[in-house]
Amino acid sequence: MPDSVKGPASYFPSIEKTYGQPVQYWLDLIASRPEEKHMQTVAWLKSEHGLGHGHANALVAHQRAVKR
Incomplete structure (x- = not known):
């Protein structure tokens, strides 16, 4: 059975x-x-692009973790 994607x-x-x-x-x-903090980018994705909080937060968390 393949590993499921997490996080x-x-x-x-x-x-x-x-x-x-x-x-x-x-x-x-x-x-x-x-230059933005995590939650600033989440708020921007929600207000400017209509993403839900969970989706926006997951994208920002993933991008910021990859960048480190």
Whole structure:
């Protein structure tokens, strides 16, 4: 049985289905805003792009963890 995806990446299939963009699209947007704190970027994704809190938070958490 294959290992299941855990952590923020477990939201990725739902994010792609719900918002009609590949995950890389969102990660690139987040990467373009490195000066912001985590929750500022989450709020921006919610207000400007209509993402739900959980999806926005998962994307930002994943992008920021990868960047470290």
